[in-house]
Amino acid sequence: MSLITEDSAVELGTIILRLREASKIPAKRRTTNAKALVQDLTSRAYDQGVQLAELEELIDLVIRPNHLDQASLAAIVRNLYPSIKVPDDVVLKVVGSLGLGQLKPSLTIQGLLLRWLILVYHLLRNQAVLSQTYAVLFNLLDTAAVRPQICHLLALITRRKHVRPFRIQAILGLSRQTGTDAALLGLLRVYKNYYPEVIVGEATRGRASPFKHPDPQWRERVDEIQLAHLQRTQSEASGPQNGFRVQHSLQKTTRKSNIPSVHTSHATETSITLEEIDTVQDLVQKIEKIEMPNQLIAVLADPLLQKLMLLRPGDEGYRRVEHWISACVADAASGDITNGELLDMVEVLHDYVLSIKSVVQEVLKSWDGQDRRSALLEVMSFAPISEFSTLYETLFKPLEGRLLNNTPESQLHLLGFYTMLLHHWTVFLLSDDIPAHASSTIRALLEHVNKLSLTLLQTLPSASTQLQILDFFERVTAIMSRPDLLAHVQITIPPPPLVYILHFSQSLAVLSRLCGILAVYKKNLEVAMSRPANRQLGAYERENVNTFNGFLMDICNCLWRGRAFAVSDANALGCRIPQSLLPSFTSYMTGLDRELVLGSSFGISHSPTLCLQSISHLRSLEDAEIDSTGGELYKRHAGPVTQSSLAQLGTGGGLDLSWQAYRSGVLQHLEDNSLEGIPNLLYNTMKNLKNSRPT
Structure with a gap:
């Protein structure tokens, strides 16, 4: 059996679009083979079913006036196998298309649409919607061409509230006019089940066979399609x-x-x-x-x-x-x-x-x-938050013993488990009283996961691994960002090796998310330090503050200040690179290009992860200048941008742009491209930037 894939869904949608365009053109002037399209469509619908958007498109195609022949429209209706529950608006469209009129479908197609409603009755998202259209359907009983289908559908949806004297009289009158119409007698028997004392006489003694399913094989096929769709969606989410x-x-x-x-x-x-x-x-x-x-x-x-x-x-x-x-x-x-x-x-x-x-x-x-x-x-992952030692012995240790098999993949699964666990603990802490051991348990969990994360950076050093590690620390910041939780939970920062490895990642997404996480940490530490009456920092957290300030200074030195690996500034740790290695780094850089400077090699212009964004911003400014003046710049910047190169550019007939405006523009460019982590950290850390952020 063929299952729905992304490619097949696109192809089915394309077929419907082509068929809809062909339906607008009379057959004699049509260049597209509509019958071949219908055959392809019905084959795919039988194999994989139709999803919601496709079902709505096909119903609109059938009920609205067009130039498709009746055989093609009938084939489409017969093969409307929904893979989803049929929504109310589709049912109402079908019911609204019934009746007599030039803009209505032919009675043959109306009969097939009614038959389709009977077939999918058990798949309606809301079966009560047909009950709301009971009066409309009942008034169509005098149309002989669709009467059998109307009676069958009414028999399915009739409840005690629908049985009224005037309807009983109407059915009896039609029955006398048509003789022994089996469908009418079958509906009258349904009415009699609710009011046997009212409906008496010879009317219901006729030979009225019970309504049978119109197509059991169709029902089996649509159930298979529905089951396949259900299993697929359950496996995905x-x-x-x-x-x-x-x-x-x-x-x-x-x-x-x-x-x-x-x-x-x-x-x-x-x-x-x-x-x-x-x-x-x-x-x-x-x-x-x-x-x-x-x-x-x-x-x-x-x-x-x-x-x-x-x-x-x-x-x-x-x-x-x-x-x-x-x-x-x-x-x-x-x-x-x-x-x-x-x-x-x-x-x-x-x-x-x-x-x-x-x-x-x-x-x-x-x-x-x-x-x-x-x-x-x-x-x-729904384990309750209790003492970490107990949790580790009863759950984490046995789980790790079963799950870990000396492969990075098993370590990633374990990291995903701890991420889900921390998320569920956060929900619990927000919805219930915070237990006394919550702070120590969460701190112990973070320290445990820190070791796992560092191990993963060695066993599987990829951007995907780094992003999954950041998933965990974003869950940590979700706890720290809640003032009601921050008062009871210790702030535990990531280990320095982890921060610096992620900072020098080849992935811009990793760098941006890391900076965003550190910006949240900084804000929460400032909140904790500003409320001594409500929340005082312990010795462990004060030590964290000093280490965290080292992170901030080193990252700002790299990204903004052009002083990568410097240790002369207060709190700067030089990214924990031994100073004895710096001469070798400098010699390597000058060997590549005499103009390269080690201190600025990780700034927004020269950084391997940021250089494309910075030069793209400058190119957009140059293009905008050309569009606004209607002319051509005499000189374009070749990149990468430095303060001196911008000054030379302005005097040489190029774009006149200050160094500060250029760097602020790059930060705005990053925000516009959903990379707001770096701007958030710099704006919240650099004093000369705090008041210059655009609002």
Whole structure:
């Protein structure tokens, strides 16, 4: 079976566009083979289904006047296999196209559209939308060409509120006019199910067969397409199920794990069972009367029961779930079930844990470190924030022992786990009381991850690795940026080797994100130091301040001041490069070009990561000058830009631009290109820049 890929989706969209253009031209004057396009479209729709935008385009093509022949339009409708839930606006477009009129589709196409609504009724995103169009559909019963389809659709959506005396009289009148119309008698029987005392006589005694599915093979095919789309979207962004209806048919992994479905057998006359709830309004209005189902372990797979247990929490219910899980793990340890079956249960636990924030640590005992790794790591990332020593012995150490296999890839997976863990801890700290051990636990986690990050920079020194390390430290700054958390959490800076390695990265994205993170750190340290009554810095943090000031001075010396590796300034550490190596560096630079200066080699004009951005900014200024004057500059700057070269440029007939304006313009150019980390750090650190930032 062919699955949807990005290329195939683009091709299907292109076919629809070409067919729409061809439909505007009469067949005799058309140069495009419309029938070949329709054949290609229907083939692709059968193989991979149609997505939302494509479905809307095709419905518009069918219902609006055009020059396509009826056979082509019919083929399109017959092959409208949606890969997504059908939205309300598509349903309303179809219903709005029904009826008589010059701008309406032919009755044959209308019949096919009604048949399509019957086929996709179980796939409607909101089945109530058809109920809202009940009067419109009912008024079409006198159109004989579409009456069978109208009756079938009405039979699907009819509820007690729709059965009214005038409608009963209308159906009886049509039935007398048409004789024994099986579709009308079938609809009348549906009405009689609601009011048997009203509809009597010979009308419903005729031979009216029940409405049957129009095309079971079509239903099987669309279900296959829907299942493939569901599996694909779940693998791309796995998340908890969402719904306000009991899941009567569970997923394959649920059946493997023997998770029971929701069933309530001890309800009373005054109580409500969970199986009766099908909307959010029902849940809210009846939540106090809902009886818990027989086996609460169904919460692992049923989203409605998950919501109920979250809104009506009870220790007994959670203990029953924990006992079931413990028994399942014990069965695996004794050999009663296989490790594969246990890991099948982990996939179910994955969705459950996303809803109730609970971790089952026992699964690590039988895990091989590879199978269903992503799901298991995400489950474990919901570990509660407790003493780090306890966490390390009970969770982190066993997890690392299973996951790490002497490869950089396994180390990256571990780093991703710690990033998710810190994110979930941040959410917990913002939503609950901050425990006393939170500060020491987070500090210990950061120190632990610092070692992992330094190891990764040696085992897999790539831009991708560096960006994933910065993902973790951006989660750190998310904690530090909250004043309510900053009062309770120690500020722990990255280790110096990590900062300097990332600073000299070949990737501009890495440098920009690093500077942005350091700018946030600087702001938070200043906030902590400015509130001695609320938050006083400890000895550990004061030592961090001195080290952090070294970061700031060294990076500003490199990027802005043209004094890379200098140690003469206060707090400057020369990027921790031994001073004995500087003569060798200088000799190497002059060997390449006598005009090159070591101190400015990492500035915004000469830096390998910034030189393209700086010269691009200057080129844009020169182009703007030419456009504004309507002439030609006598001289363009060859680059890289220095203060003396700009002065020579202005006197030699080139662009007249000051050194300060040029550098400020480069910073603005970086911000305009979503590289605001470097400007943020420089504007917040350099005193002569703080008041010059454009607003």
